[in-house]
Amino acid sequence: MIELKTPAEIERMHVAGRFVAEVLSEVGRLADVGVNLMDLEHHARAMISTRGADSCYWDYAPSFGKGPFRNVICLSVNDAVLHGLPHDYTLRDGDVLTADLAVSIDGWSADSARTVIVGTAAEEDLRLIRATEEALEAAIEVSRPGNRLGDISAAIWDVARDYGYPVNTEFGGHGIGRTMHEELHIPNKGRPGRGLKLRPGLTLALEPWFARTTDRIVFDPDGWTIRSADGSRTAHSEHTVAITDDGPLVLTRRVQDNAAANGESAARLSIRD
Template sequence: MIIYKSKEEIELMRESAQIVSRTLGVVAKEIKPGVTPLYLDKLAEDYIRSQGAEPGFLGMYDFPNTLCMSKNEVVVHGYPDNEPLREGDTISVDCGALKNGYYGDHAFTFAVGEVKPEVKKLLDVTLESLYLGIEQMRAGNRLEDIGWAIQQHAEAHGYGVVRDLVGHGIGKTMHEDPQVPNYGRRGRGKKLQEGLVLAIEPMINMGTHRVAYLKDGWTIVSGDRKHSAHFEHDVAIVDGKPDVLSTFDYVYEALGLPAEDFKVPLTR
């Protein structure tokens, strides 16, 4: 069952989403060769708690950490360890926070130092696909319009769109209906309505769309072990249009990059 939110609830969700956004900014300042994911995980937990919120992932489904941290060929659900980051790595940082009874859920894939041009292109195209999907989140459109836009863009560049993992509704629980595939047919699926809030999160592989599940019970990797990228925003339909509740501005500020160079304009 889809739970539609009032404008007052959406503002509470914006607060949770922005805590996650600021947490990603805190982490972004420290991502460099030699830093361990566990160090970044502790930074994130401390910051979230300092904001009067609770880490959204810690303990959920028995997950042991605040951040999902997925390096290189890991698609999602990697957990932080003590292996230092290396020059040329990529790392997806996925974070959740709970405040005022509502969750925020937000992810960004970082380059560690300088990465190969083909890896940089994967990150760029995946980020572009996120915003193209968001543009389809308008009252009267259909659910699969979102995945259709993501799929068309990613596959045009020769990438694999992960099928096994999807975005989702979000609210008082982290994972609500509906599921939001990153592929689909235009004009198919449930009609989008005012008050819908989704976590839209394209997971795009450099090679095959297939994935493999490691024996640790969490880590999911690309089937051919090529790089994967993952970006995520929380988005609500407000006055019929997409309203992005989270932001990457804190990440870009931490990295010393002009945020406007990375945005696709959206009408609030």
């Protein structure tokens, strides 16, 4: 069942969204050469505990996972792109790190992801991140009453095609609200004018992610971490978005996103924000 949220409920999700943005900004700031992924995990845990929020990941046990997830943030490096299980890995110069976080505050959830570069940035990695950011902004722009779900998928696919990146459709966006995953699967590839008509009150997590040279994925032995099948590097950008009478409202917008909207790529800002 698809639940339409009231303006008051959307504002409660916005509270969670602002906190998610804060944590992801802090994780991006701390991600540096020599930093261990578990240090980032424990810092995120401390922030969540201090805020009195609840992790949507802790004890999460979907059908595709291997047992309950016992971390509060997904950290995926280089060819890993989704559901990266934090582990004993020390970041190196040039690593591409994706941080994905979802929390609930007072019963309402928000979900967001960003990809940053650790240390020296390679232009091809910046380009890949930029593609996911542009695809996300394109998807947000068409998230308006009267449009359809396929318009969101098509907007993401159009950007991927322009950049020459293949698109996987097994994992994509989803509904969100009282729980992290609600009804609606939003593939990152589709046709405009198809699917559910968008209405005020819909709240969606939009998340384009691309691998440089493949649309196929493989799972690590940990049962969670998803990688590109050919080992090519990956990137992932995600926001929680509410559809309102006035257009899309991004509930997880970060400060550097506003700077990017003014002309500087968030991919480059992400190196040191």
